[in-house]
Amino acid sequence: MKLTIPTLHTSEAGGEWVTWLAIATAVTLTAGVGMAFFYAPEEATMGVVQRIFYFHVPSAIVTYAGFLTCATASVAYLVTGSRKADVVARAGAELGVLFCTAVLLSGPIWARKAWGTWWTGEPRLLLTLVMCLIFVAYLVVRQMGGRSEMTRRICAVLGILGVADIPLVRVAVQRWRGNHPRVLREGGIAPEMAHAFTVMLLGVGLMFLTLLLLRIRAGLLEEDVETWHLQLSARRATLDDRRS
Template sequence: MTIRARIAPVADTVLPGFAFVAMLAALACVFLYVPNERMQGAVQRIFYFHVNAAWSAFFGFGLAALASALFLWRTDATYDRLARAAVEVGMLFCTMVLCTGPIWARPIWGTWWTWDPRLTMTVILWTIYAVYLVLRAMGEDDPQIARYAAVLAIVGVLDVPLIMVSVRLWRGMHPSVISAPAGQGGIQDARMIVALVVTLVAFTSLFLWLVWRRFEALRLEDELRALEDDVDALGGRATVGGATAPRPASPGVGAGAGRAATTRRRRPLALTTSAAGARA
């Protein structure tokens, strides 16, 4: 039994339900359970979404870097699909970070945006993986492009630890939220810790479920293209009553157009040494 076969029952049945319940619990904690922060008031509640969105983005880019390294080492398309799924979902959460940050900053800093070191490096991180997605879109089925993208995913993740320590390395407006003193955005109440842990579990489970669904979609796309190639390998001919006859063209499509459509059809990413490896 493959690793995917072991994971699928849990990922398809248990994980979505768990993520849903955890997210409901997180919302209840944030809006009904935790007290207001003394200095920032109710607006500080966005902290629980902002921080955990950042965690999910960092987790996604780290997972993508690991999968990309395995892809370059083993040349297995399974790892490439995992890396791509992790980047796409990580970008979703990274965008959430860049949206919730200004909403939090406006009433606290008096401005929507400032080129604080942490904010600037987060924008750089977002840009790196946006380039990754553009690269994949331009050469989705090109093995060489896949390798370039894998290298970019590995290089890009080096920005994550710099973001995490930027508050201590460079002077900026962004606070060190979790370790800050009371009255400066730090965690002051045990209920805040509970809410932070619950939202962390909720965001992580949601992230894992989204990555799994995207990974499965990419796997099915590759299998569909492989089946299309098997049909193309037959020369576009069908067997009727023991005799071989040309396959009928689609309505309204001439022979020349049919050949052009076949030529334009995307090819699967042939990176594994066996078909079984590609569909693992």
């Protein structure tokens, strides 16, 4: 039996330009944070707490990007059975949960100042919480299920169900009237604030992309290591057989 060393997948997930993407992320995020604190004017009623907005909203937007990546890749996995699609789905779910946690942590700090309470039954809060729970459950199943083909299938099913459920959760919770701020849609925002927000959105978006590519790369390497490990154990078993 010949031992084939698997080709490393590093070049397939972004390759060289992950580095450039990381540099762009660092530059944009630094500029964005600087603008959020020093360029954008202080909001009249909320004061400094309003600046959470520059971190909170971009995180919320990339949370959706993460979960959508997960669902799309899950469909691709079920259709094609490609391991790569499975790795992408996992990366999407992990990043979605990461940014969703950021949203759930930064939201209450703002709400404490704006609404006088850490947590309310407001629709979008509930939606975000439920979404986070669905994908935390997804990750738990991933972790507990091991690396079998069956677990990958189950997780693909969960990823699709999870994203399909988001609009339903939204419909259900929105029948209770909410009081989430809708600053952007009403145009009640200073131009400097809009600039800072745009740069932050770009920065967080780039960070999401960089992390996604890195996580996919790590996932593909994990796959390689596992294939290698299986081959080695098979090889050792044959050698042991010959010896005895």
